[in-house]
Amino acid sequence: MSPTTKPPVKTGWSMGIVTPRIGLNIAAIATLAIVPAYAALTGNAFALTLFTRVVILALAALSLNLIMGFGGMVSFGHAAYLGIGGYAVGILAKEGVNSGFVQWPIAIGAAALYALVVGALSLRTRGVYFIMITLAFAQMIYYVAIGLDRYGGDDGLTIYHRSAFGLIDLSNRTIFYYLCFGLLLVGIYLVWRIVNSRFGMVIQGARSNERRMRAIGFPTFRYRLVCFVIAGAMCGLAGALLANHTDFISPAMMHWTRSGDLIVMVVLGGMQALFGPLIGALTFLVLEEGLSRLTEYSNLILGPLLLIVAISIHGGIDGLIAGRRSG
Amino acid sequence: MAEVLLEIEGLTKRFGGVVAADEISLMLPAGELHAIIGPNGAGKSTLIGQLTGEVTPDSGRVRFDGQEITNLPVYRRSQLGLARSFQVTTLFPDFTALDNVALSVQAHSGHSFRFWTDARSEIALREPARTALARVSLAERAATLVADLSHGERRQLEIAMALAGRPRMLLLDEPMAGMGQEESIRLMGLLRALKGAITVMLIEHDIDAVFALADRISVLVYGRIIATGDPAAIRSDLAVREAYLGEGAADG
Amino acid sequence: MLYFFEQFLNGIQLGMLLFLLAAGLTLIFGIMDLVNLAHGSLYMLGAYFAATFADWTDSFLLGALLALAATAVTGMLLEVIAVRRLYGRSHLDHVLGTFGLLLFFNELVRLIWGPAGMTLSLPSEMLNAVEVLPGLFYPLYRLVIIGVTLVVAVLMYLLIMRTRLGMLIRAGASNREMVGALGVNIKLLYTMIFGLGAALAGFAGLMQAPILTVQIGMGENILIAAFVVVTIGGIGSIRGAFMASVLVGLADTVGRAFMPDLLHAFLSESASSSLGRALSSMMIYLVMALVLIARPEGLFPAAGK
Numbered sequence: 001m002s003p004t005t006k007p008p009v010k011t012g013w014s015m016g017i018v019t020p021r022i023g024l025n026i027a028a029i030a031t032l033a034i035v036p037a038y039a040a041l042t043g044n045a046f047a048l049t050l051f052t053r054v055v056i057l058a059l060a061a062l063s064l065n066l067i068m069g070f071g072g073m074v075s076f077g078h079a080a081y082l083g084i085g086g087y088a089v090g091i092l093a094k095e096g097v098n099s100g101f102v103q104w105p106i107a108i109g110a111a112a113l114y115a116l117v118v119g120a121l122s123l124r125t126r127g128v129y130f131i132m133i134t135l136a137f138a139q140m141i142y143y144v145a146i147g148l149d150r151y152g153g154d155d156g157l158t159i160y161h162r163s164a165f166g167l168i169d170l171s172n173r174t175i176f177y178y179l180c181f182g183l184l185l186v187g188i189y190l191v192w193r194i195v196n197s198r199f200g201m202v203i204q205g206a207r208s209n210e211r212r213m214r215a216i217g218f219p220t221f222r223y224r225l226v227c228f229v230i231a232g233a234m235c236g237l238a239g240a241l242l243a244n245h246t247d248f249i250s251p252a253m254m255h256w257t258r259s260g261d262l263i264v265m266v267v268l269g270g271m272q273a274l275f276g277p278l279i280g281a282l283t284f285l286v287l288e289e290g291l292s293r294l295t296e297y298s299n300l301i302l303g304p305l306l307l308i309v310a311i312s313i314h315g316g317i318d319g320l321i322a323g324r325r326s327g
Numbered sequence: 328m329a330e331v332l333l334e335i336e337g338l339t340k341r342f343g344g345v346v347a348a349d350e351i352s353l354m355l356p357a358g359e360l361h362a363i364i365g366p367n368g369a370g371k372s373t374l375i376g377q378l379t380g381e382v383t384p385d386s387g388r389v390r391f392d393g394q395e396i397t398n399l400p401v402y403r404r405s406q407l408g409l410a411r412s413f414q415v416t417t418l419f420p421d422f423t424a425l426d427n428v429a430l431s432v433q434a435h436s437g438h439s440f441r442f443w444t445d446a447r448s449e450i451a452l453r454e455p456a457r458t459a460l461a462r463v464s465l466a467e468r469a470a471t472l473v474a475d476l477s478h479g480e481r482r483q484l485e486i487a488m489a490l491a492g493r494p495r496m497l498l499l500d501e502p503m504a505g506m507g508q509e510e511s512i513r514l515m516g517l518l519r520a521l522k523g524a525i526t527v528m529l530i531e532h533d534i535d536a537v538f539a540l541a542d543r544i545s546v547l548v549y550g551r552i553i554a555t556g557d558p559a560a561i562r563s564d565l566a567v568r569e570a571y572l573g574e575g576a577a578d579g
Numbered sequence: 580m581l582y583f584f585e586q587f588l589n590g591i592q593l594g595m596l597l598f599l600l601a602a603g604l605t606l607i608f609g610i611m612d613l614v615n616l617a618h619g620s621l622y623m624l625g626a627y628f629a630a631t632f633a634d635w636t637d638s639f640l641l642g643a644l645l646a647l648a649a650t651a652v653t654g655m656l657l658e659v660i661a662v663r664r665l666y667g668r669s670h671l672d673h674v675l676g677t678f679g680l681l682l683f684f685n686e687l688v689r690l691i692w693g694p695a696g697m698t699l700s701l702p703s704e705m706l707n708a709v710e711v712l713p714g715l716f717y718p719l720y721r722l723v724i725i726g727v728t729l730v731v732a733v734l735m736y737l738l739i740m741r742t743r744l745g746m747l748i749r750a751g752a753s754n755r756e757m758v759g760a761l762g763v764n765i766k767l768l769y770t771m772i773f774g775l776g777a778a779l780a781g782f783a784g785l786m787q788a789p790i791l792t793v794q795i796g797m798g799e800n801i802l803i804a805a806f807v808v809v810t811i812g813g814i815g816s817i818r819g820a821f822m823a824s825v826l827v828g829l830a831d832t833v834g835r836a837f838m839p840d841l842l843h844a845f846l847s848e849s850a851s852s853s854l855g856r857a858l859s860s861m862m863i864y865l866v867m868a869l870v871l872i873a874r875p876e877g878l879f880p881a882a883g884k
Contacts (some may be wrong), residue, residue, distance in 0.1 A: 074671050125871055128670050132810045133871050136864035139803060198439040198446045205430050209421040215379065215413075217405035217434035217492060226440070256803065260616075260678045267675050297666030297690050303683025307863055310676030311664045 016104060020321045025275040028282060036174040048173055054285045055180045056241045061265040061277035062187050063234035068263070069271030070195050071227050072207030076131045077118070077138025078262050081111040081232045083145060083254030085239020090249035091151055091161045100170070104240050111236020112229050114141070119228035123221060138259055145251040156250025163244055170244055180241050182280070187234060192274055194230070203227050221259030264306060270318025279317050332357040332496055332526045333378075333409075338387035340373050340550075347373035348384065348551040355496075360527040362537040365547035371530050372414070374547065375500055378528075379411050380404050385458065392495065405434065410494035412485040414501045414530075418473045424484055425469040428456040431491035459491040460484075464513055479510045486514065496526040503533050515540060538562070582717045586836040587829070588711070592721050594828025595728035599783035600805035601812065601820040602735060603776025609815020610748060611769055613662070614670050616677035618780055618805070619798020620684035625650045625781025626788040626797065627688060630697040639702050639789075646785045647778060658770050666769070685795050699785075724786050725777060730784070732821055739817060748772065795871020804831070807867045813877025814873035827863050834862040 032051060039048040060082055067073040088107035097103065118137045125133055155254045162170040170176045194200050201225045205213045211219050245250050252258070261284070269280025287305075291298035333355040340348040347370045355361050361443060363371060375513045376382030380401040396404055403409075419427050429452045433439060436451060446452060460466050463483040468476060476484065482505060489497055503511050511533070518540055521527060531537050537544060538558045545555040546567050554564045560566055600622060607613050628649045633642025655682070665676050708716035739745035747763055772829055784798075791797075808827050812819030839855030848855065870878060 068671075074674070076674070119870060121872060125875055128814070129607075129810060129871055129875060131614070131670065131674070132806055133805065133868060136807065136867050140861045140864050143860035144857050146860070147853045149853050194442050194446075196445045196447065197443055198433055198441040198449075198452075201426075201430060201433060201440075201446045202439045205419055205422075206419060209417055212413075212417050212419065212488075213430075213434075214401040215405060215411055216431045216488060217402050218439070219402045223439065232370075257799070260674070263671070263677060264678070267671065297686050299682040299686035300690065303679040303681070303686065306679025306682070307661060307676045310668070310679065311674045 018158075020052075021273075021318060024279065024317075024321050028275065028278055029185075032278075032282075034169070036177055038291050040174075042288070045173075048177060048211065050285065050289055052173070052177050052180055052245050053070065054281050055177070055184050056238055056245060056280035057262070057265065057285065058278045059184045059187050059241070060235050060238040061262050061269070061281050062191060063186070063231040063238065064195070064262050065266045065269075065271060065273075065277045066191055066234070067231045068266055069273070070200065070207065071203045071224060071277065073123070073224065073228065074131050074187075075134040075228075075231075076259050076263065077134035077136070078231075078235060079254045079256070079258035080118075080138035080141045081115060081235035082242060082258065083141060083240040083249075083251070084111045084114055085236035085241075086243035086253050087145060087151070087239075088236070089163060089240045089243040090159055093161060094151060094157060098161045098164045100165040103163050104237065107231045107240035108236045111239065112233040115229045115232025116225070119225045119232075122148075123224050123228065135256060137258060138254055142251050142256070143256045152163055152250065154251060156248055156252070159243060159247045159249065162247070163240070174246065180245075183237065183241070188274060188278070191254045195274075198222065199226075266308060268317060273318035276318050283317065330357055331355065332392055333528070334367055334388075334390040335378070336388040336390070338374070338384050338389065339379055340377060340382060340384050341366065342373075346550050348377065348387075351387070351547075351550070351552055353552065353555065355526055355528065357495075357526050358523045359542045360522050360529060360540055362529045362531060362541035362544045363547055364531065364534065364537055364544060369547045370550040371547060372500075373550070375411065375498060375530065378498060379409070382568070402434075405492065405494075406494035408493075409498065410489040410492055411498035412489045412500060412502055414504060416478075416481045416485055418481060418484060418488070420474045423472055424426050424460060424465055424476065424480075424487075425453070425456055425468050427473060427484060428487050428491045429453055430460050431488045432459075435492040455493075456491060459487045462490060463487045463517060479506050482506050483510065483514070486517070492503060494525065496528070497521070499527060499529045499531075501532060502568065503531060503536060581712065581835075582836075584712060584715060585717065586833050588717055588721070588725070590829035590832035591825065592725050592828070593832055594825040595725050596783045596787055597801070597805055597808050597828055598732065598821055598824035599728060599779045599786075600801060601824055602732075602817055603779040604805050605809045605812065605815055605817065605820045606748065606772055607776045610772055611666055613665060614673040615662070615776075616674060616802070617657075617680035617684060618776070619802030620681055621650055621654055621777045621780040621798075621802065622784035623684065623688060623798040625654060625784030626699070626793040627692055627697065627784075628781070628790055629785035630699040630793050631692075633699055639700070639705075642699075643785050649784055650781025650784075651774045654781075655770050655774040656779070658773035663766070663769065679684070681799075687796050694795065696792070699788040699793060701789045704724065705789075715866065718790075720790065727786070731779070735817055744768075744771070764883040769881040804863060807863050811863065811867055811870045811878060813880035816877070816879045819877055819879030823877075827866065830862050830866055831859070835859040838862075 032055065035051045036048060039045060060078070063081075064075065064078045067075060085107040086191070088110050089103045092103045118134065122130055122133045123136065146154050162176075168175060168179070170179070202218055202220070204214070206219070206220045206224055209247065210220055239253070242253065265280035265284045266277055267280070268283055269276030269278065273279075288298065288302060291301050295301070331354050333353075335351055335353040338348050339346070340349040351374060363374070365371060373382060377384045380396075380399055380403075384397065387397070388395060388520070390411055391404070391407060394407070396407065396409075419430065422430075426447070429446070432452050433446065433457045457466065457469060460469055463486050465480060465483050465487060468480060473481065473484065482502060486502060489499070503514060506514065515536055518527065518529070522540075529537070529541065541558055543555060544561045545552050545559055546561065553556070554561060555568050556564070588595075599617065604615065604618055607615055609616075625646055629642050631642075632645040632649075633639050636642055636645070661680065665673050691820035705720040705723065707719050709719050709722060711717045713723070740750055747768055752756060804827060808820060808823045811827065812821070812823030838859040839851050842851035842855050844860075845851075
């Protein structure tokens with residue numbers, strides 16, 4: 001990059017300058033990196049469980065941020081892909097297929113396929129209609145899952161063997177944690193590359209001003225659809241991880257309030273901020289956990305807190321840290 | 328070089344009871360700078376809409392470079408070489424001026440299913456973008472966010488965006504609106520330089536600029552073209568004078 | 580045949596409840612441009628208030644009236660204290676903020692009334708069955724629901740078409756800025772509209788309470804259906820909300836009743852039963868998807884949209 005080109009505030013990748021934003025991101029990564037050690041030292045196994053969940057949902061939120069934050073496509077049905085990925089693993093496990101090499105690609109593929117269908121139909125709509133129609137498609141899958149008597153229906157299905165990957169033993173919680181954490185870091189890196197590539201420019205431009213994008217010659221629909229599918233696939237992987245983590249699948253994985261949680265994580269962390277989903281998932285889940293220890297009625301605090309965030313904070317936590325001007 | 332680049336044949340569009348376009352027919356030879364003038368509400372935006380593809384005509388045809396484009400989607404026409412600028416500035420506010428123009432270059436550089444390389448580091452995109460910015464005298468503002476540009480600078484950027492894709496024809500929708508004296512003169516100089524190389528359809532209210540630049544002028548009133556001809560002919564055309572002076576139609 | 584007609588009436592009744600919710604939603608959305616996920620919470624409060632007041636006063640009618648008032652007041656307070664700060668922001672901010680309110684209210688209800696839910700009993704006359712068709716007996720109360728809601732629909736029509744407030748509502752639905760320019764006290768207008776929406780939602784909640792449910796989270800499922808109705812009917816359009824409510828109510832009820840039988844022609848008993856259940860749950864979303872693809876602004880969009 002030539003010295004006179006200043007990157008837009010959003011990406012903030014000015015190497016060598018440790019801004020508060022970069023500081024926060026590094027702190028978050030560092031914290032997550034030492035969780036297993038902390039858990040082992042203090043004998044607090046629950047911490048490991050909680051943070052595994054944080055990391056997995058951060059991956060799901062990351063995929064949502066790709067389409068929502070960078071792409072401007074507010075999907076209220078993203079939990080569907082978590083569910084599809086999870087159910088792929090659960091169903092295959094029940095049918096005796098325990099190999100992760102089979103389960104996980106299918107989980108990713110099935111989620112990508114559903115994203116293709118949903119995207120192809122929904123991306124022709126805008127604004128609140130898009131929100132509603134993505135919600136509807138998630139509800140459809142939710143009800144399909146409830147109707148799957150063979151796989152637990154409403155009660156859900158226990159998974160007795162985690163995905164088998166030869167020598168890697170996923171039932172070892174520390175190994176599993178680092179696998180999830182590693183995948184999250186890979187995911188963040190991939191999103192970074194995608195967002196700054198030609199493809200990413202089209203996606204961001206379409207968010208910013210779709211009319212102009214078409215006027216200068218971009219067939220925006222196909223690019224947004226591909227983005228939607230990529231996000232669905234990534235979330236499907238998160239779903240496979242989640243199923244392994246909880247050793248359980250149920251329709252609740254794709255209840256619309258789960259989609260709401262994902263949206264909260266993305267907005268809280270800061271849309272268009274690369275590490276936003278991670279910060280958001282960390283904050284939201286730790287907050288949720290902390291509040292539930294404080295009081296049996298944690299949502300009495302969490303609810304209004306979300307409202308306050310919606311009213312006052314522009315750009316989520318990332319915006320707060322980076323001191324971004326309102327917009 | 329008299330081959331016809333843009334051929335408009337009987338374009339008609341009705342909105343409810345209002346006839347916004349009434350059998351508009353026009354032929355633009357390649358390289359011509361053709362101005363469209365007329366009172367407000369005459370149907371200029373509808374005409375542009377039908378040419379760019381944002382409005383579907385009720386009847387009539389549009390041919391570009393011999394190819395029928397009447398029902399082609401907006402992006403396709405741009406890819407074929409028909410670029411436009413907007414009357415109301417419509418840019419990408421959170422990107423820099425250079426990013427904006429680079430996007431325009433990118434649209435005309437093959438497909439964009441490239442997921443890895445940093446687009447901001449691609450010389451193939453950045454250099455033509457810088458050139459386009461220099462052409463509209465915005466080179467020093469390349470790294471400025473659009474939100475921080477002045478109104479006049481944004482109007483210039485509008486033109487640069489249209490030019491960056493190396494179009495065969497430019498549709499300029501009131502490019503001088505809101506421009507200061509100096510900027511207008513600069514734009515006129517640019518348009519003069521483009522004449523012959525690019526075909527231009529210029530929609531403008533600034534009559535002096537129109538008469539100074541245009542090879543031919545068409546007058547649009549209530550959706551109909553009431554006169555077409557070179558500037559001298561238009562100036563003396565009775566019907567034109569009536570349309571502008573007679574009914575006080577200057578404010579449609 | 581009689582069974583079909585019974586399901587038809589059930590569908591109409593469901594449609595009426597949906598209309599009460601959707602009317603409020605579409606007004607609030609059309610005029611204040613607010614996506615309100617907490618609308619179902621007002622529905623829930625209506626039911627809880629009614630159960631509580633009916634218990635205190637030993638009268639269903641009195642309890643219902645008090646609950647209606649209480650819900651309207653709650654709605655207006657909510658608007659003044661919290662909701663109005665969301666106006667003008669992105670729909671995403673609305674989703675986030677009202678989602679927080681939804682969580683808050685579910686928790687609040689659990690705190691005040693406990694997790695178990697409540698019951699609301701009807702005066703005994705209401706439980707009688709009326710012979711609507713030779714051989715078909717239908718509960719009087721359900722007919723009352725249909726009837727009362729139709730009256731409400733007519734009143735709303737008169738309100739919107741014949742009163743000054745209604746004129747402002749219609750103007751606001753198609754051109755928000757203009758209404759402000761007319762010098763109307765916008766803040767008061769918005770509060771009143773929100774209160775009206777809350778009252779309608781609470782009314783739906785208390786009416787269904789005796790026959791369906793009074794429990795935490797009851798607002799969520801029907802809220803989604805109400806959003807589907809608003810989307811199909813067209814945002815800002817009461818008429819659209821009415822038509823779409825009937826359509827959705829029928830589609831859902833009749834679909835649920837007959838889908839398994841329909842499938843049984845092709846599939847086994849158990850397959851058609853579970854597939855039937857799944858498909859009929861999806862029914863209303865399929866309808867919405869089709870409508871959105873064919874007519875993105877809805878079937879009866881408000882003028883000017």
